[in-house]
Amino acid sequence: MARPRMRAIPLGGIGEVGKNMMVVEYRGDMVMIDSGTKFPEEEMRGIDLIIPDITYVIENIQRFRAILITHGHEDHIGSLPYVLPQLERIAPIPIYGSPLALAFARSRLDEARNAHLADFMPIEPGITYNIGQHMEVEFIPVTHSIPGSMAVAVKTPVGRMIHTGDFKFDPTPPLGPRTDEERLKELGDEGVLALFSDTVRIERKEATPSESTVSATLDRIIGGAQGRVILTSFASNILRLEQAIQVGARHGRKVGVVGRSMEQSVKVAIDLGYIQPPPGVMLPTDEVIKLPKDQILILTTGSQGEASAALARMASGDHPLLRIQEGDTVILSATPVPGNEETVAQTIDNLFKRGANVCYSAIEPSIHVSGHGGADELKQMIELVRPTFCIPIHGEHRHLHLYRQMAIDAGIPPENTLIPESGVPVSFSRSDMRKEPAVAYGAVLVDGLGTDRYRNVVLRHRDQLANTQVVIATVIVDLERGVLIAGPELTGKGFDDEDSRDLIEAAERELKNYLERQLRKGGMSYGYLVSRVKDVVARYIFQKAKLRPMILPVVTEL
């Protein structure tokens, strides 16, 4: 009989392979590494989130043992609120991760009111956790743009695999330990069968600068600012927020936080001691804004130019607490995620138009550093752990390809490295690696109602969409002049009886009234309008008929 093999299966159907979720299995044991979300592309109108299809896990639920979390970013924990209910039969599900990663995970699960499905297992580096009959799991600290980031090693009788998570080798992280090179080297000495590595920054050769380098830039800008300072970054970038708070405090500023996700994230980080603001520095925002201008530092969401986030609303004069004024300094301590370039540029233009002094990465390159390592660092990881097999994950195809080439240049035999695909198991014996036929996999589209993003949610499997009720809402507007040029026209699919048609017509009237009212008021951005069209129609149809069709808002701007 053939010897049992260890298998690693990237799940999630769209985009970067193995980023949001991966399953590792050996005989009767299966664990999941990460459970994240992906944000949809613009062509996928009306979808809020994309999560991995876990049909394969559910089919093998009797073997499922635990979820291992590498770090607390949305693309690694964001689908937990949707995944755990699907595994309810075997709840509570053990979730292993660093205390900070688990705190973020718990906060998401609390919002969705399903934290009771989880059994949180805070890990300590250096400890080996026995999971199931055959697996020994160890977490190894790595540096990234959030503290408590870990690589995960899973050891089975076939050998040890290491999943790097997201990492770089930051020599001077502002919080937490450095990447544990010593332990990685020891594991290499003991023997590593397979390395699954982050690849997303492989296009850059040189090592990524330390997160600490941002501090000097913040000090110069905040120290030199005469008026209010408003800083935005990713809400989860605790390292950046901690640095901003310390710099602000040093220059006599009090700090207010605006935006739900950033408030949550700062609270979690303070509770766990990652952020340690000097006494009296953190104040409620409505108190901060009453201080003299040169004593104000506001941390806020919206670094990606999101239309509904606080910064874009401050820039368009539409935020209840704060409007950008002449003399404000606005710091965008982030770079646009691919696809967001234009919304970010638009926000910067709006900030300048209101008279702000805007600091952003194109003119202040050291206002942000990446959390991912460049090619030299990816190579360094290979050299530390010296794996037999080397598999790139967490990148678009070009990144995986470039990584494989780099691995070959670094001495990995070409047959010992491959480019993985979603849903396709890579299986290992002690001496060989091969791809196996694909398991069930794919993307599940998450479609929620705006106000309560976890409870009023519908999951739509992509291959069942042909049977889904759909309402397409088409509108043509001239936003500059605030004019409805054509529409709204609502078209239903799967609404064939007369009552349904009446419902669609009534929803159309409702939307028309809403739009005419709002456009007259002015100040609507394209992105905000799209989200409102969806919400107004979805809400009306749900209230009147308790139906949850998929709403596709199609807004053309002329």
Place this chain on the structure above:
Amino acid sequence: MARPRMRAIPLGGIGEVGKNMMVVEYRGDMVMIDSGTKFPEEEMRGIDLIIPDITYVIENIQRFRAILITHGHEDHIGSLPYVLPQLERIAPIPIYGSPLALAFARSRLDEARNAHLADFMPIEPGITYNIGQHMEVEFIPVTHSIPGSMAVAVKTPVGRMIHTGDFKFDPTPPLGPRTDEERLKELGDEGVLALFSDTVRIERKEATPSESTVSATLDRIIGGAQGRVILTSFASNILRLEQAIQVGARHGRKVGVVGRSMEQSVKVAIDLGYIQPPPGVMLPTDEVIKLPKDQILILTTGSQGEASAALARMASGDHPLLRIQEGDTVILSATPVPGNEETVAQTIDNLFKRGANVCYSAIEPSIHVSGHGGADELKQMIELVRPTFCIPIHGEHRHLHLYRQMAIDAGIPPENTLIPESGVPVSFSRSDMRKEPAVAYGAVLVDGLGTDRYRNVVLRHRDQLANTQVVIATVIVDLERGVLIAGPELTGKGFDDEDSRDLIEAAERELKNYLERQLRKGGMSYGYLVSRVKDVVARYIFQKAKLRPMILPVVTEL
């Protein structure tokens, strides 16, 4: 009575102020500087091009004297085929510009069959042209990514204004003269009232590298390639194409050109002597592809990932002459224009998937250099011409703002620099500058039928759209599986009688048949599908009813 003033009016309603067109007037004389196009944003479905609204020029046609072209790029000459017919009453219209700029202009006008409306006036640097009663015009050579680029000086009794066009100070241009610093300085000595300057690269402080630096990179890559080499760049980047041809020839390769715009552009450049290929190097593509692989160099269109351009089709295996194979080297000698990042990334991924070795700017930064100067060069221009007034143009608002700040830092008094707006005249006396009430301005949307982009064209004024017939074509597809998930649904606006409704229904059936057929075949990209939806519907409605409604294709990918 008030003394007459000189006025400069940026026209064009969307995006970068004063890039596509500007009007300069003094008493009875008016000239236009550039007549370009803008490509629409993604939210403006169904629009092919945007051109400036020239209502103001038409209202003052008795004063109109000439069009002055700074250089031969689409965003500076592309609207000539639509603008000249609107000025037909006073045709032929003198068009001044360098021989290369005029050759490109003529080629566009020939395609549109309205070259007879132009009177081409090839200029020589250093010569003064008297235009109308009061204007003296001079062209000053500048370096940019196309040879024959010029700054334009217009002198009136009020003073001299200089419009820089697009420029950098390239110390070693591969073709043509350097920026004529000496003449600019002389003009500065004589006195310059107003400088209108390119600003688009102001976010970068340092000077842009010379175009010549690309040659060494091309030499290394093409010299090291074992198989075929396929290079893409902007079709109009004659400097780049010339360098690629010379490098290819040096390494024993023959050169074929694929893609209509690049074939035209290479032909124009060879005719005018800008490109001088060694004898026997340029061959018809069908001959080149029969040569041994290491003797093949193909120049092709598609550097922006355009779905219908040759490179994307080669990458998807859909080009009749050439498919990318294992061992091919593909060079993208360009960077994505803002907004095109994702389509370019998709093309690179597809090329890697087919086994090509892909060289692109993220991994080979010196495979492309910008044609625009950095902040230090923009400052150098101010220092050369020492203008009384200094006005940034050709940039998004943030660029204009940063330029104004830089100009103030360079010694221009704050009241002597302002941020211009489309349609708002900036008027000058010898000693003051002010904004005047806006004239008619705006964007005109150009909507053409695919095959003959000039003749089957409709111009739609943005403010008349409320009265335009519109057909919205909505489709939901799963491109990966080649399945039509919902639709097509056609919705008409302004089609109220029964015949019209029948027409729309028939067009819907036609589109449905087409889509079912094509999706079964597979291999369709999102962008290509969108363009086909528009074409099929537009063509059908035109054939059956001779109507040209605006077609808005709305394709959702799931």
